[in-house]
Amino acid sequence: xxxxxxxxxxxxxxxxxxxxxxxxxxxxxxxxxxxxxxxxxxxxxxxxxxxxxxxxxxxxxxxxxxxxxxxxxxxxxxxxxxxxxxxxxxxxxxxxxxxxxxxxxxxxxxxxxxxxxxxxxxxxxxxxxxxxxxxxxxxxxxxxxxxxxxxxxxxxxxxxxxxxxxxxxxxxxxxxxxxxx
Numbered sequence: 001x002x003x004x005x006x007x008x009x010x011x012x013x014x015x016x017x018x019x020x021x022x023x024x025x026x027x028x029x030x031x032x033x034x035x036x037x038x039x040x041x042x043x044x045x046x047x048x049x050x051x052x053x054x055x056x057x058x059x060x061x062x063x064x065x066x067x068x069x070x071x072x073x074x075x076x077x078x079x080x081x082x083x084x085x086x087x088x089x090x091x092x093x094x095x096x097x098x099x100x101x102x103x104x105x106x107x108x109x110x111x112x113x114x115x116x117x118x119x120x121x122x123x124x125x126x127x128x129x130x131x132x133x134x135x136x137x138x139x140x141x142x143x144x145x146x147x148x149x150x151x152x153x154x155x156x157x158x159x160x161x162x163x164x165x166x167x168x169x170x171x172x173x174x175x176x177x178x179x180x181x
Contacts, residue, residue, distance in 0.1 A: 069116050069117060069118060070118060070176045071176075072112075072116065073112075073113050073116045073118050073172075073176055074173055074176045074177070076109040076110075076112045076113050076116075077109065077113060077169050077172055077173050077176070078173070079105065079106075079109045080105075080106040080109035080110055080113075080131075080169060081106075081166060081169050081170075083102045083103065083105035083106035083109065084102070084103070084106050084162045084165060084166060084169075085162075085166075086098075086102040086105075087099045087100075087102035087103040087106065087158075087162065088159055088162050090102055091155045091158060091159055092155075092159075094155075096142050096145065096146060096152055097142070097146060099142065100138070100139050100142035100143065100146075103135050103138050103139055103142075104135070104139050106131075106135050107132055107135035107136055107139065110128055110131050110132040110135065111132055113128055113172075114128055114129060114132060118176070120172065120175065124168075124171075124172060124175075127168045128168075128172070131165045131168065131169070134161055134165070138153055138158060141153045
């Protein structure tokens, strides 16, 4: 039965079968290459979509962080304003210990704002630094006066500075509101 494969008389038939198999193999190879090309094209499109989705997710996270930083700073500034108002009321009542405690809360809030990356102008950051320095100085003077090592700060000047600081903080809050919204 398999003798025709090795006999010289079957060489033409064998060549014809080989040719048919070669043509069939060539067709299958071309078809396989086409499928490979289409799969690669789909994979590239999927990768492009994944890259686009990843970029969109990255942008969303950055936007969230941006808004969260500003919201946190807004909250800290509101806390500082409240603490300054309380300090002013304590000054009017000549309750120096409570005034110092309230102003210290404002100082801590200002420090948090200083260390937040808000993208504020250098002038605004200088004003925040000055507010923080003023609150620190006030608290140190009150602590020294309570310990009998100095005089209390001038309450009228402190109240005036609080009003000025309140204006600065309100301006910063307006800037932050625009960024949050």
